[in-house]
Amino acid sequence: MDYIVNKENEIYYECGWSSDNAVFLKLGDYRYVITDGRYTLEAKEEAQAEVIEARDLLKKAKELILKHKIKRIVLDPLNWDIDSYRKLSKVANIKEEKYFSHKKRMIKTDQELHIIKKAVKKGAKAFDDFISAIDTGIDEYELSYRFKEFLTKRGRRELSFEPIVAVNENAAKPHAKVSNKKLKKNDLLLLDAGIKYKRYCSDRTRTVHIGKHISMSKYQKFKDKKIQRVYDTVLKAQLKAIESIKIGMEICELDKIARDVIAKEGFGDYFVHSLGHGVGLDIHEWPYVNSKNRIKIQEGMVFTIEPGIYLPGEFGVRIEDMVMITHDGKVEVLSEW
Structure with a gap:
């Protein structure tokens, strides 16, 4: 399952690091955290994912989705504004799953x-x-x-x-x-x-x-x-x-x-x-x-x-x-x- 999350606790759950300006993507076997230059060093030290620095997080996310030829991506529609949702829908089919991360996190390790x-x-x-x-x-x-x-x-x-x-x-x-x-x-x-x-x-x-x-x-x-x-x-x-x-x-x-x-x-x-x-x-x-x-x-x-x-x-x-x-x-x- 390929998915993208953008809330701090959801990102942290996926890779052990987060900031107030980041997104996480799981695309096949690849895991990415995209954030800006203020957080790159910290992210590279702590995140259990490949860290990519970008000013426009969504633009970089779209590029990665296209690079991996992803046809469908899961996201929680409650967490994204309309403009971001529309931009993502131009590069892949969106599968909406409300409370996606909450459902994953319901059973604790x-x-x-x-x-x-x-x-x-x-x-x-x-x-x-x-x-x-x-x-x-x-x-x-x-x-x-x-x-x-x-x-x-x-x-x-x-x-x-x-x-x-x-x-x-x-x-x-x-x-x-x-x-x-x-x-x-x-x-x-x-x-x-x-x-x-x-x-x-x-x-x-x-x-x-x-x-x-x-x-x-x-x-x-x-x-x-x-x-x-x-x-x-x-x-x-x-x-x-x-x-x-x-x-x-x-x-x-x-x-x-x-x-x-x-x-x-x-x-x-x-x-x-x-x-x-x-x-x-x-x-x-x-x-x-x-x-x-x-x-x-x-x-x-x-x-x-x-x-x-x-x-x-x-x-x-x-x-x-x-x-x-x-x-x-x-x-x-x-x-x-």
């Missing part, structure tokens, strides 16, 4: 699983270390700033995404932005964050009670009875979904299992997103754990289980862990402690 486990462990440790920096009387901006210091080790590593730090009613927004909301004793604090290790992402959410002793455990005790009821419902949904994971089952079944638990407690209308998503080089990738995805669970998959209940104007609760299906068929829950 043992090496990838090892790296992801380390990413999760390092990210989870940052959550625990952050406890020492949580103070009442400071707002979400300051909390977020401090949290990012621990996550990145003061800039020594990258974030998987911009962390979510939300207090009480702000936590009712699944993708809350930080605000001037100040943290007080007995408040609810939702933290959603991850870090990158060797380019692979981690992702974790904890909803914690701000009391005398703060813990990042999934087992929380709140003063407010309604918060406790909601929290226990979310936790029950997450644990039920995780214990139900089996190789060969359709992934949409997991979404239904968690959703049924929440609906039975009367909060069905407040679980407003899918149960989870794959994690790898991208923070969101295949497989997506939702009500429509009928892909079967396979060895080598990594995805999140993150049910939530969001009560507008009151509070929100989400609990998230990454789950790994090892190549010997075991289900491992990462970052659970």
Whole structure:
């Protein structure tokens, strides 16, 4: 199969190197990375492909396609602008395959699983270390700033995404932005964050009670009875979904299992997103754990289980862990402690 990719993580997956201005082509037995002069030396040192320097990447790609007499080339139409698509279609027939790279990357190798486990462990440790920096009387901006210091080790590593730090009613927004909301004793604090290790992402959410002793455990005790009821419902949904994971089952079944638990407690209308998503080089990738995805669970998959209940104007609760299906068929829950 001959194909071309143009997104950084997709290029990295193919050859172990990428930049913000490059394309990768696999043409028969040949593998090429085309980039500009700013990156050539680095690419030649790291890329597991023949490196070609060019100012016009697409023009050079077309030349290579013609040189190898390629009749048909695969690309993801979601990743290319119309002009580039048209230019490529003039030198070869285009076979469109949406999410081409995501599908290839859905089943992780043992090496990838090892790296992801380390990413999760390092990210989870940052959550625990952050406890020492949580103070009442400071707002979400300051909390977020401090949290990012621990996550990145003061800039020594990258974030998987911009962390979510939300207090009480702000936590009712699944993708809350930080605000001037100040943290007080007995408040609810939702933290959603991850870090990158060797380019692979981690992702974790904890909803914690701000009391005398703060813990990042999934087992929380709140003063407010309604918060406790909601929290226990979310936790029950997450644990039920995780214990139900089996190789060969359709992934949409997991979404239904968690959703049924929440609906039975009367909060069905407040679980407003899918149960989870794959994690790898991208923070969101295949497989997506939702009500429509009928892909079967396979060895080598990594995805999140993150049910939530969001009560507008009151509070929100989400609990998230990454789950790994090892190549010997075991289900491992990462970052659970």
